[in-house]
Amino acid sequence: MTMPKQDTNTNANTNTNTMRALQALENGNSSVRLQAALAVGTTPDPRCIDRLVERCAVEPEFLVRDMLTWALTRHSAAMTVPVLLQELRSERAQARSQALHTLSKIGDRQAWPALTRELLTDADDEVARTAWRAAIVLVPEEEEPELAGVLATQLGRGGRETQLSLSRSLIALGEVIVPMLRAAMTPDAVPHVRHHAIATERLLRDPDAGFEFAIEEAKRIVVLGTTGPEASEEPEES
Structure with missing residues (x-):
């Protein structure tokens, strides 16, 4: 009868660690945010996906953004890709750019139809450049x-x-x-x-x-x- 109790304790610890890592993504110290993203990616948890994507849209440090992308690639593409596709319609340029970058790293070609002409010619140079790189990874040969x-x-x-x-x-x-x-x-x-x-x-x-x-x-x-x-x-x- 002790096993369920141990499982409960393990789950509680996991939940606590996950919550701490998500909270640390808001820390004012970029090194702390970097370690938090690393922790989330090291122990993937589907509950973190939305928060990781949200943070990508506002994170000012390149290295932290790259770690956030890595953490997202550690999760199931079936769960991350739909959330990232929604970000492509964001009014925030960084949200679009980082979502495109992450989609290129995931490499799921089901995302290809979302790389519209509008994104490939986006008024923001960084968004357009990221869209070009993502398109090269995701484009089917016939396209x-x-x-x-x-x-x-x-x-x-x-x-x-x-x-x-x-x-x-x-x-x-x-x-x-x-x-x-x-x-x-x-x-x-x-x-x-x-x-x-x-x-x-x-x-x-x-x-x-x-x-x-x-x-x-x-x-x-x-x-x-x-x-x-x-x-x-x-x-x-x-």
């Missing part, structure tokens, strides 16, 4: 050309970091992106879009080329008035 078409509409967007993110996502799709890049490389294209498209094609052909070098080379190509693969070749000496 890759359509995804490439949407991503190509973002060529020339933002600063170097955003453009590099887009280039990497496009390149991950492989040769399917070539027609879209060539369409953006025509002389009548907007200059910064054309530069980005040429640089991305260069990186597709030569993955070891640095992005800054590829952009500068793209500018040189535009000045020379050429866009084909031969444009990046040095002129022969006469």
Whole structure:
């Protein structure tokens, strides 16, 4: 007759530890919050999922957010994915971004339909960049050309970091992106879009080329008035 009592004590201890960890997620010290997220992930409890997702939306420290994502991946995808999909409709940019990041880490392709054009072209650069990365992980092979078409509409967007993110996502799709890049490389294209498209094609052909070098080379190509693969070749000496 002692076993049920021991089970009750164990459950009580677990409940207490879970509650303490969830409370610690609100602590003003980021190290405490980090340890709390680690504790929740080490001993997964479905009751923590909602709170973890809520905290992702407001957590200011990158390392803690990453640990929160890890803790969520330790739970059943069947339970976490529906909650994360709801976050994609949040008005808070960080909530959308972190939910997308976590979905990419979980890797459940049932989430693919939720990666809408609206998210892939989100006005917030960080949300859009995270959506691009998630899309590359979750896209079914037959949907890759359509995804490439949407991503190509973002060529020339933002600063170097955003453009590099887009280039990497496009390149991950492989040769399917070539027609879209060539369409953006025509002389009548907007200059910064054309530069980005040429640089991305260069990186597709030569993955070891640095992005800054590829952009500068793209500018040189535009000045020379050429866009084909031969444009990046040095002129022969006469």
